[in-house]
Amino acid sequence: MAASLPITPGAVPVVEETAPSRNTVWRRFRRHKPALIGAVIIIFMALIAIGANVLKPADPNFIDQVNWQGYPLAPGVAHHILGTDENGRDLLARLMFGARISLTVALFAVIMGISIGTFLGAISGYYGGWVDFIIMRATDVVLSIPLLPLLLVLTAIVAGTSNKASLNFGVIVVLIGGLSWPSVARLVRASFLSLREREFAEAAKAVGNRDGRIIFRHLLPNAVAPIIVQATLEVANVIILESTLSFLGFGIQPPTASWGNMLANAQSNITVAPWAAIFPGLCILVTVLAINYLGDGLRDALDPNMR
Amino acid sequence: MSIVLFTILQYAPGGPLTPYLQNPHITEADIIRLKHNLGLDQPGYVQYFKWLFQVVRGDFGWSMSNSEPVSQAILERLPATLTLMGCAFVFSLAIGVTAGIISAVRQYSWLDYTVTTLAFFGQSMPVFWFALMMQLAFSVVGITAFGYKFSLPSAGISSLDNFDFWDRLQHLVLPTVVLSLLFIAQWSRFMRSSMLEVVRTDYMRTAAAKGVSQRAVILKHGLKNALIPLVTVIALSLPGLFAGAVVTETIFAWPGMGRLFINALGQFDFALLMGYMMLTSFLVITFNLVADLCYAWLDPRVKYN
Numbered sequence: 031m032a033a034s035l036p037i038t039p040g041a042v043p044v045v046e047e048t049a050p051s052r053n054t055v056w057r058r059f060r061r062h063k064p065a066l067i068g069a070v071i072i073i074f075m076a077l078i079a080i081g082a083n084v085l086k087p088a089d090p091n092f093i094d095q096v097n098w099q100g101y102p103l104a105p106g107v108a109h110h111i112l113g114t115d116e117n118g119r120d121l122l123a124r125l126m127f128g129a130r131i132s133l134t135v136a137l138f139a140v141i142m143g144i145s146i147g148t149f150l151g152a153i154s155g156y157y158g159g160w161v162d163f164i165i166m167r168a169t170d171v172v173l174s175i176p177l178l179p180l181l182l183v184l185t186a187i188v189a190g191t192s193n194k195a196s197l198n199f200g201v202i203v204v205l206i207g208g209l210s211w212p213s214v215a216r217l218v219r220a221s222f223l224s225l226r227e228r229e230f231a232e233a234a235k236a237v238g239n240r241d242g243r244i245i246f247r248h249l250l251p252n253a254v255a256p257i258i259v260q261a262t263l264e265v266a267n268v269i270i271l272e273s274t275l276s277f278l279g280f281g282i283q284p285p286t287a288s289w290g291n292m293l294a295n296a297q298s299n300i301t302v303a304p305w306a307a308i309f310p311g312l313c314i315l316v317t318v319l320a321i322n323y324l325g326d327g328l329r330d331a332l333d334p335n336m337r
Numbered sequence: 338m339s340i341v342l343f344t345i346l347q348y349a350p351g352g353p354l355t356p357y358l359q360n361p362h363i364t365e366a367d368i369i370r371l372k373h374n375l376g377l378d379q380p381g382y383v384q385y386f387k388w389l390f391q392v393v394r395g396d397f398g399w400s401m402s403n404s405e406p407v408s409q410a411i412l413e414r415l416p417a418t419l420t421l422m423g424c425a426f427v428f429s430l431a432i433g434v435t436a437g438i439i440s441a442v443r444q445y446s447w448l449d450y451t452v453t454t455l456a457f458f459g460q461s462m463p464v465f466w467f468a469l470m471m472q473l474a475f476s477v478v479g480i481t482a483f484g485y486k487f488s489l490p491s492a493g494i495s496s497l498d499n500f501d502f503w504d505r506l507q508h509l510v511l512p513t514v515v516l517s518l519l520f521i522a523q524w525s526r527f528m529r530s531s532m533l534e535v536v537r538t539d540y541m542r543t544a545a546a547k548g549v550s551q552r553a554v555i556l557k558h559g560l561k562n563a564l565i566p567l568v569t570v571i572a573l574s575l576p577g578l579f580a581g582a583v584v585t586e587t588i589f590a591w592p593g594m595g596r597l598f599i600n601a602l603g604q605f606d607f608a609l610l611m612g613y614m615m616l617t618s619f620l621v622i623t624f625n626l627v628a629d630l631c632y633a634w635l636d637p638r639v640k641y642n
Contacts, residue, residue: 179583183614277465296469318461318462
């Protein structure tokens with residue numbers, strides 16, 4: 031009876047001193063089937079986003095006035111594979127261009143957030159003292175304000191000063207990227223705190239390297255695994271964040287299609303045109319799920335001790 | 338932190354008078370007079386301390402979009418939000434912890450795989466879309482399950498004027514489920530790994546060796562210890578709970594703080610936005626402090642100086 035308990039006596043976690051080789055990483059990653067499927071889905075989505083111009087079944091902003099009669103067309107009607115939205119625009123075409131917007135916003139915002147976070151975390155962990163104190167208090171402040179309401183207030187300020195149309199791609203990227211650095215900063219700081227005590231760091235210092243060189247050439251490459259994993263998961267978060275902003279009307283502005291703003295009018299039409307509500311959300315769900323599984327696989331592959 | 342929020346809102350170009358600037362009937366002279374009356378022509382730090390002093394006394398200023406004091410507008414809607422958040426909290430905790438324990442105890446069984454897969458779906462689900470799908474399934478179409486045709490109300494807090502428990506409960510179901518999803522997913526995953534760690538410890542083996550039944554080992558010795566780190570995770574998910582409430586309340590027309598916030602947003606009512614941000618941040622910080630103290634109380638190994 032007691033033997034059925036999953037207890038492994040004396041299980042000592044193996045701590046790897048050096049980073050696993052590229053081959054090891056690939057072998058471990060290959061074993062993680064959901065992550066492989068996730069990677070395939072992401073590549074597929076990215077190809078659609080890149081090739082939206084060539085692949086599009088119609089212009090995403092073209093209103094099919096011939097067939098449209100004031101209500102959304104059902105899937106399959108008049109060569110609209112997934113039907114149209116409430117304005118008679120082809121849903122599949124808008125989804126493709128929506129993929130382009132949603133994925134690029136996520137990519138750029140994460141690059142920005144990760145860069146800021148890595149830089150601040152690195153100098154915070156390396157120097158310690160008052161630099162560390164100030165940066166960590168700033169992180170606490172950002173983390174203690176609920177992110178979505180804060181983003182909404184900031185977008186409202188931008189929209190309030192000029193007009194809603196000014197909420198373009200660049201503004202959304204900068205706002206999301208500028209607020210998504212604290213988690214990375216904490217992560218990088220933690221690994222720098224231990225890395226700076228290691229022998230190779232001391233050696234690098236002893237031969238007279240400048241601080242900047244030690245931080246970016248000697249320490250940072252050793253902290254890269256958790257950053258990659260965090261960046262992957264962050265992409266998933268940002269896709270959801272951007273689509274939520276756009277859904278509430280304070281993100282990407284129509285007529286530009288984003289998966290979020292395509293859903294904005296779907297609620298009022300949900301009784302007559304459920305497909306207009308189903309497909310954009312399904313795209314978000316599948317993409318985010320794929321990215322989360324990819325992140326999970328990367329974590330297992332790059333650093334099995336992490337968690 | 339209040340300084341940061343204040344600066345963001347006050348020094349945003351346009352500032353707190355934005356709604357008036359767009360009104361063609363208000364002249365330049367009116368704006369200057371308004372600014373003077375509201376003390377907006379004084380230096381920033383004077384405004385900040387005046388404002389801070391008022392906030393400490395519970396005065397968040399005048400909400401222009403609701404034509405009532407901000408504190409009153411928020412307090413009126415606070416009970417609705419707290420009801421929703423409280424229900425979602427209890428629901429998430431119950432389901433999340435149970436799922437996590439089952440998943441850990443039966444590790445690598447089909448039950449474990451189902452729970453972890455569902456948790457992944459829950460974490461990847463855009464809340465607003467899940468809400469729409471729930472409305473579609475349970476209010477618009479009215480799915481028949483367990484021999485019962487679901488037709489739950491999709492909007493509002495009640496459809497009767499006087500209080501009716503059954504009516505309220507029906508309105509509460511969908512928003513609660515929607516708001517809970519993300520936290521069930523996160524907490525069950527955390528609970529699973531926390532439980533797996535505890536199961537490997539020596540005191541669990543000792544308890545099992547003493548002949549304590551498996552159920553008692555897991556629930557009495559294991560659960561107690563596995564729950565401790567969950568306290569921190571719960572405190573950290575509080576900002577997410579507020580953010581989720583904003584979305585959920587908007588979609589389900591729930592008369593709470595979140596919807597108030599979205600309405601104020603559309604009308605650029607910065608006094609109210611400011612009050613909302615201050616209140617939620619304050620609650621988050623307080624909760625984190627309480628969680629830290631709870632942690633020290635629950636786990637005697639942790640000591641604070």
